[in-house]
Amino acid sequence: MQRxxxxxxxxxxxxxxxxxxxxxxxxxxxxxxxxxxxxxxxxMTLSTTRDGPDAATIQGQLKIALESALAEARxxxxxxxxxxxxxxxxxxxxxxxxxxxxxxxxxxxxxLEGRDFPRITQVAGRVTTLTVGNVGFAxxxxxxxxxxxxxxxxxxxxxxxxxxxxxxxxxFGGYTLREVSVNANSGDPIRxxxxxxxxxxxxxxxxxxxxxxxxxxxxxxxxxxxxx
Numbered sequence: 001m002q003r004x005x006x007x008x009x010x011x012x013x014x015x016x017x018x019x020x021x022x023x024x025x026x027x028x029x030x031x032x033x034x035x036x037x038x039x040x041x042x043x044m045t046l047s048t049t050r051d052g053p054d055a056a057t058i059q060g061q062l063k064i065a066l067e068s069a070l071a072e073a074r075x076x077x078x079x080x081x082x083x084x085x086x087x088x089x090x091x092x093x094x095x096x097x098x099x100x101x102x103x104x105x106x107x108x109x110x111x112l113e114g115r116d117f118p119r120i121t122q123v124a125g126r127v128t129t130l131t132v133g134n135v136g137f138a139x140x141x142x143x144x145x146x147x148x149x150x151x152x153x154x155x156x157x158x159x160x161x162x163x164x165x166x167x168x169x170x171x172f173g174g175y176t177l178r179e180v181s182v183n184a185n186s187g188d189p190i191r192x193x194x195x196x197x198x199x200x201x202x203x204x205x206x207x208x209x210x211x212x213x214x215x216x217x218x219x220x221x222x223x224x225x226x227x228x
Contacts, residue, residue: 030222033154039137046130047109065129081116121207180223
């Protein structure tokens with residue numbers, strides 16, 4: 001709100017500001033805070049394909065496979081811990097060289113997502129009509145908010161410490177804050193994010209093996225201070 005009000009005042013006084021000398025003893029600087037954290041959100045995609053001459057038959061086979069998988073997964077569904085949803089579902093023609101339809105290829109997938117890793121991997125192991133196609137890890141909304149707050153505190157303290165040191169280094173007694181911006185982002189995973197086995201090569205009641213990694217959350221603080 002303060003920055004918006006300042007912009008309005010400057011816009012209204014643009015003619016007079018042409019005669020105002022540029023600000024003196026203004027220092028631009030930036031600082032960052034980084035927190036490494038274990039990824040706590042697992043997304044597992046299970047899929048299947050069908051191929052044949054008749055589109056309706058392929059669609060029916062995909063529907064049966066998907067409904068069976070959904071029925072098994074929904075037995076253990078719980079908000080935040082294991083959420084189940086349908087992913088991509090497609091049916092496309094295959095063509096001969098002269099442009100005629102020679103058959104149909106279908107694809108269907110189910111997505112399991114949540115924070116309860118053991119429950120998700122056990123469900124994936126019990127599903128027999130789909131196979132594991134992709135495994136990914138991330139931060140849940142709650143974990144991200146918590147870690148960003150920690151990284152933000154680190155970044156702000158680093159900014160203030162740097163501003164204070166530089167002010168003293170240039171022979172000033174202190175500083176006042178002129179403007180500042182805060183931006184958060186996630187770094188790349190620090191170690192491999194996935195280790196998944198093909199579900200079809202495992203016993204139907206075996207959990208799919210996975211290994212979560214860590215990621216870094218970085219908050220950058222940049223702005224200007226008035227030395228005084």
